[in-house]
Amino acid sequence: MRSVLLIAPLLLCADPAAAQVVGAPVQSIALYSYGFNPTPIVLNAGKAVTLSFVNRAGKSHDFTAEKFFRASKILSGKVGEGEVDLAPGQTASVTLIPAAGRYKAHCGHPFHKMLGMHTDIIVR
Numbered sequence: 001m002r003s004v005l006l007i008a009p010l011l012l013c014a015d016p017a018a019a020q021v022v023g024a025p026v027q028s029i030a031l032y033s034y035g036f037n038p039t040p041i042v043l044n045a046g047k048a049v050t051l052s053f054v055n056r057a058g059k060s061h062d063f064t065a066e067k068f069f070r071a072s073k074i075l076s077g078k079v080g081e082g083e084v085d086l087a088p089g090q091t092a093s094v095t096l097i098p099a100a101g102r103y104k105a106h107c108g109h110p111f112h113k114m115l116g117m118h119t120d121i122i123v124r
């Protein structure tokens with residue numbers, strides 16, 4: 001009986017996706033050719049948030065923000081090399097706890113940053 005009571009909380013902690021469902025607010029971030037919406041992206045420091053990326057374009061884009069992702073505690077979702085890659089029309093979610101600061105984000109595809117795909121991330 002006692003062992004069952006001990007295991008249950010561990011299972012809850014081991015599943016970050018469960019924490020996501022329990023209450024992190026969702027911040028939608030749209031990618032289009034060529035920009036992000038909203039801009040800037042404003043987040044609360046130290047509070048879990050689910051970034052819900054949606055690529056509204058007919059071509060691939062990414063959300064590259066190495067320093068931002070490195071400073072954040074990633075709870076769930078896939079962030080490779082400091083970026084989230086999105087195929088045309090694709091959505092992806094990343095739940096994280098951001099650290100206070102001001103960060104840059106851009107699309108890493110050739111010329112996309114120059115064409116307008118860049119924004120600030122303000123965490124306060």
Ligand SMILES: [Cu+2]
Nearest residue numbers: 061107109112
């Ligand atoms: Cu792009």
